[in-house]
Amino acid sequence: MNLPRIRLWWLVGAIFAVFLLAGCSRFANRTAIDPQLAQQIELGQQVYAANCAACHGPEGEGEPDWKTPKKDGTYPAPPHDVNGHTWHHGDGTLLQIIRGGGDSLDIPNFKSGMPAFEETLSDEEIVAVLAYLKSRWPEEERQFQAEMTQKDPAR
Numbered sequence: 001m002n003l004p005r006i007r008l009w010w011l012v013g014a015i016f017a018v019f020l021l022a023g024c025s026r027f028a029n030r031t032a033i034d035p036q037l038a039q040q041i042e043l044g045q046q047v048y049a050a051n052c053a054a055c056h057g058p059e060g061e062g063e064p065d066w067k068t069p070k071k072d073g074t075y076p077a078p079p080h081d082v083n084g085h086t087w088h089h090g091d092g093t094l095l096q097i098i099r100g101g102g103d104s105l106d107i108p109n110f111k112s113g114m115p116a117f118e119e120t121l122s123d124e125e126i127v128a129v130l131a132y133l134k135s136r137w138p139e140e141e142r143q144f145q146a147e148m149t150q151k152d153p154a155r
């Protein structure tokens, strides 16, 4: 084996190693759990179980027949999962609904059954419960919602 050939193999090996490392670090990023985020989701889960699950369901499945108004004109609680429309809205609207209740949107001729939580939950808890809801959406819905948030950012 002559010298240039050995050098060539070194080069091929080095390039391969760089790609391998790049691949590994990308994989590591995807699987790494940001402990702060994990804590936020855990807090959100507790907040959800204690304050939201009674209406929106323990798994965010919503109330049965949530599209049919009740006798008092309010609607049953909708699901937060892919079957609902929570992921259709940006963070700005979602935070406003959780903080100020459904009536804070001032929709004409509409009486909301969604209570306001700004008096009972801290802002940290409200942001955490939203993070928890997001953590349960599949990638596609999460990405769609992130695009909506660009037009309707957290306020």
Ligand code: HEC
Binding pocket: 047, 048, 051, 052, 053, 054, 055, 056, 074, 075, 076, 077, 078, 079, 080, 084, 085, 086, 087, 089, 094, 097, 098, 102, 103, 111, 112, 113, 114, 115, 117, 129, 130
């Ligand atoms: C008393 C029942 C009730 C409780 C408790 C409740 N909700 Fe709701 N929520 C509703 C109803 C009913 C709606 C449907 C929209 C409306 O009537 O305004 C709604 C709507 C929403 C919406 C907007 C609709 C959507 O999917 O885009 C969000 C977000 C939401 N709720 C989050 C929460 C969170 C988070 C909690 C707990 C902190 C919570 N809700 C607790 C009844 C409830």
